[in-house]
Amino acid sequence: MSDLEINDEVEAAADEDMAEVEGTNAGDGNAEATGLEDIEPEMPERTTFLDYLRSPIIHLHVGSASDGTTTLHAHQALLIQSPYFAGECDSLASTAHKTIALPHDDLQAVASVLEYLYKGDYFPTLAGPTSMEYDPTVPQSDNEGVALLRHARVYTLAQRFGLPSLSALAHKKIHLTQSTAKGEIAYARFVYREAAPDDEAIRKPVAAFWATRSHVLRHEAEQEFKRMCLEFPQFGFDVLSLVLDAQEKRSQRTEAQSSGNVPGRKRQRVSGIL
Template identity: 80%
Template sequence: MAEPEAIIEELNADEEMAEAGEGIEATEAAGEDNEPTGLEDIEPEIPERTTFLDFLRSPIINLQVGSSTSSTTLHAHQALLSQSPFFAGEFDRLSSAPSSNSKTIALPTDDLQAVASVLEYLYKSDYFPTLDGQTSMQYDPTVPQPDNEGVALLRHARVYTLAQRFGLPELSALAHKKIHLTQSTAKGEIAYARFVYREASPDDEAIRKPVAAFWATRSHVLRHEAEQEFKRMCLEFPQFGFDVLSLVLDAQEKRSQRQEGQSSGTASGRKRQRVSGVIA
């Protein structure tokens, strides 16, 4: 009976050694898995999402629009206004001013309706009249018919210039699109052209060039519907008259080149007419 018992004890010892060996191997393997790889500190950056509730929790800012004698105060949340670099700079100025607890920003020369449209866009990503699809807008009952004063065009033009000054490129693009979707009359177009050449930057070809191109291709409208208004516009803004004339002359020269090319059978350039005779 003693020999079988010794065999059992030896087998148990072997099993314990085998289990110990497996434990060591498992520990070594785990140690290899836990060795630093240099990637521990690299984690995906998840951008923090700003919700509409966050906007509404921000302080209320007063916008005093118009001159001191006839101003109107509008109210908006600071976080929404901060999307504009212009207003963000104003907040920095207010916060750095010593002993100043004012939450008021003065806009003495800006149009009240245009400022309201900018605020409407910041809250709703659009402003009235809103887009109705890609090629039309919501009906605006406040626009007279016919719109000889350019009411609708001027409304969007004012929003465009404000968006440019406030640093809101998406809003300026939206207003520019609405300008091209707006129906008007010849006199209304002249009123719009006058505003553009008075208020828009001379380098802003995105809004100036279409104005000149509109009149350059509509000489019949100038003669029959708005001749006097066009004349006054050219005298008031000579650059407008020059821009229109340049486009008219460019178009005429291209037509002459095509006609000469067709008559000669080649696509030759514009030829200067020779003068016969001898100059004494």
């Protein structure tokens, strides 16, 4: 075979190989994936504050007609963070003027809920892990429980609106609030009237507060405490149960010590560094 014939055969074979490659690349799309098709990752959509502000305005009518109604306005995209408001907004989907009535709720408490939805906190805001900013509206001697009741109302609304992070924040502020014996009684009355009977997170600390402060009851708020027990027998029972539990534990320790079953206390170790 001549060199010319060999070269013709080599070129023909090369042309066939090239044709196969081109046919594969231009095929019906069934070629194997190389793994490089989706080299750019999908970026999750980010909801911006501007997106919230572009959402429809919801009108909240707070208060009853007899006591006076105040209209507050909030953006729907922020409101629906609450399952309660999300359900209400769904029912208003085909309504032009979107209105939600809150006839039995406290105006200041509702405003605090809205402030939290917009800002992540409400006045008085946390100034640190164990302090809040100064509130000039609270009397120096808070016998009416103004500060405690403010946070208690926010707590109960947060529970109803399905905002657990807000209820936790309000609960923390309750424990950071200073008050008087009469103010504490006003707060206890609200808790036992408004909070759910099985809500031990807020009820139990109230009973424990009074169970460990009998001296305060006798000297500062005896009559208020008496009225509280008559109005809410469950409060009196809860306090009495805690007092009896504590007394029983003391009696058990005394009996154990008298029988010699309890080891003596160790002497406090004195440091050798002077």
